[in-house]
Amino acid sequence: MSENTRKFKREPAAQRREALIRATLSLIAEQGVQAATVRAIATRAEVTQGMIRHYFSSKEDLITAAYEYHMNRLTNLTSARADAAQGSARARLVAFVVDSLTPPVVDAGSVSLWAGFLNKVHDDEQMQTIHQRTYYEFRDRLEALIGEVQGEAGIVSTAQDRRLLAIACNALIDGLWMEGGVLPGAFAPEELPQIGIKSIGAIIGMDLAETGQKT
Amino acid sequence: MSENTRKFKREPAAQRREALIRATLSLIAEQGVQAATVRAIATRAEVTQGMIRHYFSSKEDLITAAYEYHMNRLTNLTSARADAAQGSARARLVAFVVDSLTPPVVDAGSVSLWAGFLNKVHDDEQMQTIHQRTYYEFRDRLEALIGEVQGEAGIVSTAQDRRLLAIACNALIDGLWMEGGVLPGAFAPEELPQIGIKSIGAIIGMDLAETGQKT
DNA sequence: ACAGTAATTATGCAAGCGTATAATTTCTAA
DNA sequence: TTAGAAATTATACGCTTGCATAATTACTGT
Numbered sequence: 001m002s003e004n005t006r007k008f009k010r011e012p013a014a015q016r017r018e019a020l021i022r023a024t025l026s027l028i029a030e031q032g033v034q035a036a037t038v039r040a041i042a043t044r045a046e047v048t049q050g051m052i053r054h055y056f057s058s059k060e061d062l063i064t065a066a067y068e069y070h071m072n073r074l075t076n077l078t079s080a081r082a083d084a085a086q087g088s089a090r091a092r093l094v095a096f097v098v099d100s101l102t103p104p105v106v107d108a109g110s111v112s113l114w115a116g117f118l119n120k121v122h123d124d125e126q127m128q129t130i131h132q133r134t135y136y137e138f139r140d141r142l143e144a145l146i147g148e149v150q151g152e153a154g155i156v157s158t159a160q161d162r163r164l165l166a167i168a169c170n171a172l173i174d175g176l177w178m179e180g181g182v183l184p185g186a187f188a189p190e191e192l193p194q195i196g197i198k199s200i201g202a203i204i205g206m207d208l209a210e211t212g213q214k215t
Numbered sequence: 216m217s218e219n220t221r222k223f224k225r226e227p228a229a230q231r232r233e234a235l236i237r238a239t240l241s242l243i244a245e246q247g248v249q250a251a252t253v254r255a256i257a258t259r260a261e262v263t264q265g266m267i268r269h270y271f272s273s274k275e276d277l278i279t280a281a282y283e284y285h286m287n288r289l290t291n292l293t294s295a296r297a298d299a300a301q302g303s304a305r306a307r308l309v310a311f312v313v314d315s316l317t318p319p320v321v322d323a324g325s326v327s328l329w330a331g332f333l334n335k336v337h338d339d340e341q342m343q344t345i346h347q348r349t350y351y352e353f354r355d356r357l358e359a360l361i362g363e364v365q366g367e368a369g370i371v372s373t374a375q376d377r378r379l380l381a382i383a384c385n386a387l388i389d390g391l392w393m394e395g396g397v398l399p400g401a402f403a404p405e406e407l408p409q410i411g412i413k414s415i416g417a418i419i420g421m422d423l424a425e426t427g428q429k430t
Numbered sequence: 431a432c433a434g435t436a437a438t439t440a441t442g443c444a445a446g447c448g449t450a451t452a453a454t455t456t457c458t459a460a
Numbered sequence: 461t462t463a464g465a466a467a468t469t470a471t472a473c474g475c476t477t478g479c480a481t482a483a484t485t486a487c488t489g490t
Contacts, residue, residue, distance in 0.1 A: 008438055032334030038478060048439050115333035119247030168414040171394060175386025199383040202417045223468055263469050
């Protein structure tokens with residue numbers, strides 16, 4: 001009963017950092033960057049505002065860390081099943097596309113985050129680096145998968161061909177992802193992945209929709 | 216010489232409103248939403264800050280007006296040539312796509328603006344309306360063009376078919392537009408429209424690239 | 431058991447924010 | 461020519477912001 005009056009608890013540094021990052025992300029996702037004030041973040045993380053300066057050198061530093069955290073999460077969500085890699089290249093490509101166009105990747109908060117950060121990417125060099133890295137990681141993954149699928153089907157293509165196909169497929173996925181997040185009511189649940197699979201098949205000249213899954 | 220000491224000049228209301236809107240847009244495009252403060256906007260428009268409240272009921276009202284102004288400009292830029300409508304439906308579709316994927320539509324500031332506004336769209340009902348209207352205008356225009364091109368080629372399709380094709384083509388254009396704006400150095404000048412034309416041709420099952428223009 | 435150290439809270443500050451209102455200046459109609 | 465109305469500037473107020481610093485609290489090694 002003597003512990004009843006304890007005023008706070010010491011948490012591991014990594015845990016506190018993550019709590020602050022998650023609070024930041026949820027605030028930006030729900031109400032935009034301007035709502036992510038030092039005080040609002042601290043309140044949501046259930047600490048006082050001094051903690052932000054204690055674990056991050058500035059608010060901007062926290063924002064950058066949150067951006068990286070978010071982008072890494074997106075990367076993991078989209079490539080986890082494709083990396084598992086038990087089936088054919090085609091099945092892996094389909095999994096990659098479907099995961100990119102299904103919740104939780106397709107999500108209003110996720111798009112909101114992306115847009116909110118984009119402004120800061122313009123100025124901040126560190127965030128620009130993160131942005132480019134994430135973009136190329138995604139596109140290169142896509143390019144590799146396309147190459148494997150083509151190889152599997154006996155199609156020969158040049159590196160330049162595959163680069164252009166990857167740019168197009170990447171754009172298509174990004175566009176569908178964005179629109180699904182911004183206008184959630186505008187699409188039926190399975191519509192986005194279906195459109196994605198069909199269109200990417202058309203772009204790379206193969207039918208990806210035929211047997212892959214039972215939808 | 217007596218006029219040398221004149222301290223300000225009265226301008227037509229419409230002109231002042233536009234000057235304030237343009238100042239707002241350039242600030243958001245260059246430095247993000249948070250840089251668009253009342254004082255910064257007034258300074259850039261070369262007036263004092265009181266003018267904002269004089270011509271708009273609040274800063275938020277100005278922001279909304281600026282958003283509408285920007286979106287209308289984008290709509291005009293993308294559909295002006297396609298509306299001129301002198302050639303075949305195919306030529307008009309190609310013009311529509313090319314204009315959407317070429318400066319000044321493809322532009323870092325333009326994407327920055329779009330992203331900056333997206334956060335406010337979430338809360339503000341009025342901005343949500345503008346956003347939806349712009350999106351559907353663009354997609355419906357695309358859907359109509361696709362229908363005409365198909366008709367021209369003797370292809371029959373259902374309304375549902377055309378809707379799905381329009382969603383896919385819209386996403387592709389949006390994605391390429393976004394990436395071209397955010398990573399200007401990542402693409403050669405003519406690359407984006409070329410990829411767009413080729414991919415949209417693949418999606419709707421026609422070769423759009425053959426004779427249209429001499430690129 | 432307890433002293434030292436690091437984590438956490440508490441408090442304060444200067445700057446910038448949006449907005450309201452008062453004081454000027456310009457233009458126009460008679 | 462001049463009075464009045466509208467446009468524009470000038471000033472000020474209350475609030476929030478990010479950050480710094482001081483005051484507490486909790487944990488750890490010995």
